[in-house]
Amino acid sequence: MKRASQDRARPGRGAGRVSHARLAGWHGASPRHSYAFQPIVDVASGSVFSYEALLRGPNNEPAGVILGTMSDAEIHALDETGRQRALELASALGMEARLNLNFMPRSIIDSDAAIESTFAAAARLGFPADRIVLEITETQAISDHGRFTATVNQIRARGVRVAIDDFGAGYSGLNLLANFQPDMVKLDMELVRNIPRSGPRQAIVRAIIQVCFDLGIDFIAEGVESEDEMRWFEHQGVRLFQGYLFARPAFEQLPPVTWPARTGGIAASA
Protein backbone atom coordinates (compact mmCIF):
# COMPACT_ATOMS: atom_id res chain seq x y z
CA MET A 1 0.00 0.00 0.00
CA LYS A 2 1.41 3.36 -0.98
CA ARG A 3 1.35 6.21 1.43
CA ALA A 4 -0.47 9.35 0.50
CA SER A 5 1.99 12.18 0.10
CA GLN A 6 1.76 14.59 2.98
CA ASP A 7 2.90 17.61 1.01
CA ARG A 8 -0.50 17.81 -0.68
CA ALA A 9 -2.22 18.15 2.67
CA ARG A 10 -4.16 21.32 3.15
CA PRO A 11 -6.63 22.27 5.78
CA GLY A 12 -10.35 22.23 5.17
CA ARG A 13 -12.27 25.44 5.53
CA GLY A 14 -12.99 26.31 9.10
CA ALA A 15 -10.51 23.74 10.39
CA GLY A 16 -10.02 23.97 14.11
CA ARG A 17 -11.55 22.83 17.33
CA VAL A 18 -14.72 24.49 18.55
CA SER A 19 -14.06 26.40 21.70
CA HIS A 20 -16.21 25.39 24.64
CA ALA A 21 -17.19 29.01 25.01
CA ARG A 22 -18.84 28.93 21.58
CA LEU A 23 -20.91 25.94 22.62
CA ALA A 24 -21.64 27.23 26.09
CA GLY A 25 -25.24 26.89 26.98
CA TRP A 26 -25.72 23.87 24.79
CA HIS A 27 -27.52 21.17 26.78
CA GLY A 28 -25.92 22.41 29.97
CA ALA A 29 -22.32 21.88 30.97
CA SER A 30 -21.82 18.17 30.36
CA PRO A 31 -23.30 16.71 27.17
CA ARG A 32 -23.51 12.91 27.01
CA HIS A 33 -22.41 12.73 23.40
CA SER A 34 -20.66 14.61 20.67
CA TYR A 35 -19.47 14.11 17.09
CA ALA A 36 -16.39 13.62 14.99
CA PHE A 37 -16.37 14.78 11.37
CA GLN A 38 -14.92 12.96 8.36
CA PRO A 39 -14.89 14.55 4.91
CA ILE A 40 -16.25 13.11 1.69
CA VAL A 41 -14.00 14.54 -1.00
CA ASP A 42 -14.43 15.29 -4.69
CA VAL A 43 -11.10 14.35 -6.27
CA ALA A 44 -12.06 15.89 -9.61
CA SER A 45 -12.43 19.39 -8.16
CA GLY A 46 -10.07 18.92 -5.20
CA SER A 47 -12.75 20.06 -2.77
CA VAL A 48 -14.67 18.76 0.23
CA PHE A 49 -18.11 17.62 -0.95
CA SER A 50 -19.51 16.93 2.49
CA TYR A 51 -18.67 16.08 6.10
CA GLU A 52 -20.20 13.05 7.79
CA ALA A 53 -21.00 13.52 11.49
CA LEU A 54 -20.00 10.39 13.43
CA LEU A 55 -21.38 9.77 16.91
CA ARG A 56 -18.83 9.90 19.74
CA GLY A 57 -18.76 10.22 23.52
CA PRO A 58 -18.13 13.63 25.08
CA ASN A 59 -14.42 12.78 25.23
CA ASN A 60 -14.21 11.15 21.79
CA GLU A 61 -15.18 7.68 23.01
CA PRO A 62 -16.32 5.38 20.16
CA ALA A 63 -20.08 5.29 19.55
CA GLY A 64 -20.33 1.68 20.76
CA VAL A 65 -18.79 2.59 24.11
CA ILE A 66 -21.21 5.40 24.96
CA LEU A 67 -24.24 3.51 23.64
CA GLY A 68 -23.18 0.61 25.88
CA THR A 69 -23.54 2.84 28.94
CA MET A 70 -27.05 4.04 27.99
CA SER A 71 -30.44 2.53 28.70
CA ASP A 72 -32.80 1.81 25.80
CA ALA A 73 -34.76 4.92 26.76
CA GLU A 74 -31.63 7.07 26.69
CA ILE A 75 -30.62 5.66 23.29
CA HIS A 76 -34.12 6.38 22.01
CA ALA A 77 -33.90 9.98 23.29
CA LEU A 78 -30.45 10.36 21.71
CA ASP A 79 -31.83 9.16 18.38
CA GLU A 80 -34.75 11.59 18.59
CA THR A 81 -32.87 14.75 19.50
CA GLY A 82 -29.12 14.09 19.43
CA ARG A 83 -28.35 15.27 15.90
CA GLN A 84 -28.93 18.88 16.86
CA ARG A 85 -25.47 18.74 18.48
CA ALA A 86 -23.95 17.81 15.10
CA LEU A 87 -25.65 20.86 13.59
CA GLU A 88 -24.47 23.06 16.46
CA LEU A 89 -20.90 21.91 15.92
CA ALA A 90 -21.14 22.31 12.14
CA SER A 91 -22.36 25.89 12.57
CA ALA A 92 -19.74 26.71 15.19
CA LEU A 93 -17.02 25.33 12.90
CA GLY A 94 -18.23 27.46 10.01
CA MET A 95 -18.90 24.39 7.86
CA GLU A 96 -19.65 25.46 4.29
CA ALA A 97 -19.90 21.99 2.75
CA ARG A 98 -22.84 19.60 3.14
CA LEU A 99 -23.41 17.83 6.45
CA ASN A 100 -24.23 14.11 6.41
CA LEU A 101 -26.29 12.79 9.35
CA ASN A 102 -26.91 9.08 9.98
CA PHE A 103 -30.36 7.59 10.40
CA MET A 104 -31.67 4.05 10.73
CA PRO A 105 -34.75 3.40 8.58
CA ARG A 106 -36.87 2.94 11.70
CA SER A 107 -35.76 6.36 13.03
CA ILE A 108 -37.56 7.88 10.06
CA ILE A 109 -40.49 5.53 9.51
CA ASP A 110 -41.65 4.90 13.08
CA SER A 111 -41.75 8.54 14.21
CA ASP A 112 -41.03 12.01 12.87
CA ALA A 113 -39.32 13.15 16.08
CA ALA A 114 -35.76 12.62 14.84
CA ILE A 115 -36.44 14.44 11.58
CA GLU A 116 -38.40 17.28 13.17
CA SER A 117 -35.73 17.95 15.82
CA THR A 118 -33.12 18.02 13.05
CA PHE A 119 -35.12 20.50 10.94
CA ALA A 120 -35.83 22.63 14.02
CA ALA A 121 -32.14 22.81 14.93
CA ALA A 122 -31.19 23.67 11.35
CA ALA A 123 -33.77 26.46 11.24
CA ARG A 124 -32.65 27.85 14.61
CA LEU A 125 -29.00 27.85 13.50
CA GLY A 126 -29.63 29.12 9.98
CA PHE A 127 -28.11 25.96 8.50
CA PRO A 128 -29.70 25.52 5.05
CA ALA A 129 -31.75 22.34 4.64
CA ASP A 130 -30.31 21.81 1.16
CA ARG A 131 -26.88 21.31 2.73
CA ILE A 132 -28.15 18.45 4.93
CA VAL A 133 -27.81 14.87 3.70
CA LEU A 134 -29.61 12.04 5.48
CA GLU A 135 -27.56 8.85 5.36
CA ILE A 136 -30.00 5.97 5.74
CA THR A 137 -28.35 2.60 6.23
CA GLU A 138 -29.66 -0.33 4.26
CA THR A 139 -28.12 -2.85 6.65
CA GLN A 140 -31.39 -2.70 8.58
CA ALA A 141 -34.18 -4.38 6.68
CA ILE A 142 -36.75 -2.01 5.20
CA SER A 143 -39.91 -4.05 5.61
CA ASP A 144 -42.23 -1.82 3.61
CA HIS A 145 -40.58 -0.22 0.57
CA GLY A 146 -43.72 1.72 -0.34
CA ARG A 147 -43.99 3.36 3.06
CA PHE A 148 -40.24 3.97 3.21
CA THR A 149 -40.26 5.66 -0.21
CA ALA A 150 -43.28 7.82 0.59
CA THR A 151 -41.84 8.94 3.92
CA VAL A 152 -38.41 9.71 2.53
CA ASN A 153 -39.87 11.62 -0.43
CA GLN A 154 -41.92 13.78 1.97
CA ILE A 155 -38.72 14.59 3.82
CA ARG A 156 -36.86 15.32 0.58
CA ALA A 157 -39.58 17.74 -0.46
CA ARG A 158 -38.34 19.96 2.38
CA GLY A 159 -34.97 20.35 0.68
CA VAL A 160 -32.68 17.75 2.24
CA ARG A 161 -30.88 15.12 0.19
CA VAL A 162 -30.88 11.40 0.90
CA ALA A 163 -28.05 8.90 0.68
CA ILE A 164 -28.36 5.13 1.01
CA ASP A 165 -25.54 4.14 3.36
CA ASP A 166 -23.52 0.89 3.44
CA PHE A 167 -24.95 -0.01 0.04
CA GLY A 168 -24.33 -3.62 -0.87
CA ALA A 169 -23.97 -4.81 2.73
CA GLY A 170 -27.63 -5.13 3.56
CA TYR A 171 -31.00 -6.38 2.58
CA SER A 172 -32.38 -4.26 -0.19
CA GLY A 173 -29.66 -3.76 -2.76
CA LEU A 174 -30.60 -3.04 -6.34
CA ASN A 175 -34.23 -3.78 -5.59
CA LEU A 176 -34.29 -0.64 -3.44
CA LEU A 177 -32.96 1.46 -6.34
CA ALA A 178 -35.62 0.06 -8.64
CA ASN A 179 -38.32 1.49 -6.37
CA PHE A 180 -36.61 4.55 -4.99
CA GLN A 181 -33.86 6.73 -6.40
CA PRO A 182 -31.84 8.42 -3.65
CA ASP A 183 -29.61 11.41 -4.34
CA MET A 184 -26.51 9.45 -3.35
CA VAL A 185 -25.33 5.90 -2.79
CA LYS A 186 -22.45 5.12 -0.44
CA LEU A 187 -20.87 1.81 -1.38
CA ASP A 188 -20.13 -0.38 1.64
CA MET A 189 -16.45 -0.56 2.49
CA GLU A 190 -16.46 -4.37 2.35
CA LEU A 191 -16.91 -4.06 -1.41
CA VAL A 192 -14.19 -1.41 -1.61
CA ARG A 193 -11.50 -3.32 0.26
CA ASN A 194 -8.80 -4.68 -2.09
CA ILE A 195 -11.04 -4.20 -5.10
CA PRO A 196 -8.07 -3.98 -7.51
CA ARG A 197 -7.36 -7.67 -6.73
CA SER A 198 -10.90 -9.08 -6.71
CA GLY A 199 -12.52 -9.88 -10.04
CA PRO A 200 -15.95 -10.74 -8.59
CA ARG A 201 -16.06 -7.51 -6.55
CA GLN A 202 -15.09 -5.53 -9.63
CA ALA A 203 -17.91 -7.05 -11.68
CA ILE A 204 -20.52 -6.35 -9.00
CA VAL A 205 -19.31 -2.82 -8.26
CA ARG A 206 -19.04 -1.85 -11.94
CA ALA A 207 -22.72 -2.77 -12.30
CA ILE A 208 -23.71 -0.72 -9.24
CA ILE A 209 -21.73 2.28 -10.50
CA GLN A 210 -23.38 2.02 -13.92
CA VAL A 211 -26.86 1.86 -12.38
CA CYS A 212 -26.10 4.95 -10.29
CA PHE A 213 -24.74 6.87 -13.28
CA ASP A 214 -27.76 5.88 -15.41
CA LEU A 215 -30.17 7.03 -12.68
CA GLY A 216 -28.31 10.28 -11.95
CA ILE A 217 -27.34 9.17 -8.45
CA ASP A 218 -24.05 10.43 -6.95
CA PHE A 219 -21.83 7.44 -6.17
CA ILE A 220 -19.50 7.56 -3.14
CA ALA A 221 -16.85 4.93 -2.35
CA GLU A 222 -16.45 4.82 1.45
CA GLY A 223 -13.71 3.27 3.55
CA VAL A 224 -11.06 3.92 0.89
CA GLU A 225 -7.66 3.26 2.44
CA SER A 226 -5.20 2.87 -0.42
CA GLU A 227 -4.32 4.72 -3.60
CA ASP A 228 -4.81 1.47 -5.53
CA GLU A 229 -8.43 1.34 -4.39
CA MET A 230 -8.99 5.00 -5.26
CA ARG A 231 -7.42 4.63 -8.72
CA TRP A 232 -9.63 1.65 -9.57
CA PHE A 233 -12.75 3.69 -8.81
CA GLU A 234 -11.40 6.77 -10.53
CA HIS A 235 -10.90 4.67 -13.65
CA GLN A 236 -14.64 3.87 -13.53
CA GLY A 237 -15.44 7.60 -13.45
CA VAL A 238 -16.02 7.87 -9.70
CA ARG A 239 -14.99 11.20 -8.16
CA LEU A 240 -16.46 11.10 -4.61
CA PHE A 241 -14.52 9.31 -1.87
CA GLN A 242 -14.42 8.92 1.90
CA GLY A 243 -11.78 7.08 3.90
CA TYR A 244 -8.52 7.11 5.80
CA LEU A 245 -6.61 7.72 2.56
CA PHE A 246 -7.97 11.28 2.63
CA ALA A 247 -8.76 11.99 6.28
CA ARG A 248 -9.59 10.19 9.50
CA PRO A 249 -12.55 11.41 11.54
CA ALA A 250 -11.59 14.34 13.77
CA PHE A 251 -13.32 14.98 17.08
CA GLU A 252 -15.27 18.25 17.00
CA GLN A 253 -13.07 19.41 14.14
CA LEU A 254 -13.04 19.55 10.35
CA PRO A 255 -9.83 17.65 9.57
CA PRO A 256 -7.41 18.62 6.80
CA VAL A 257 -7.54 16.48 3.66
CA THR A 258 -4.46 14.61 2.44
CA TRP A 259 -4.69 14.60 -1.35
CA PRO A 260 -2.90 11.67 -3.00
CA ALA A 261 -0.20 12.72 -5.43
CA ARG A 262 -1.48 12.76 -8.99
CA THR A 263 0.04 10.45 -11.55
CA GLY A 264 -1.84 12.11 -14.36
CA GLY A 265 -5.48 12.55 -15.29
CA ILE A 266 -7.59 15.04 -13.45
CA ALA A 267 -5.79 17.86 -11.69
CA ALA A 268 -6.72 18.19 -8.04
CA SER A 269 -6.64 21.92 -7.67
CA ALA A 270 -8.91 23.79 -5.32
Ligand SMILES: [Ca+2]
Ligand atom coordinates in the same frame (compact mmCIF):
# COMPACT_ATOMS: atom_id res chain seq x y z
CA1 LIG B 1 -22.72 6.60 7.48
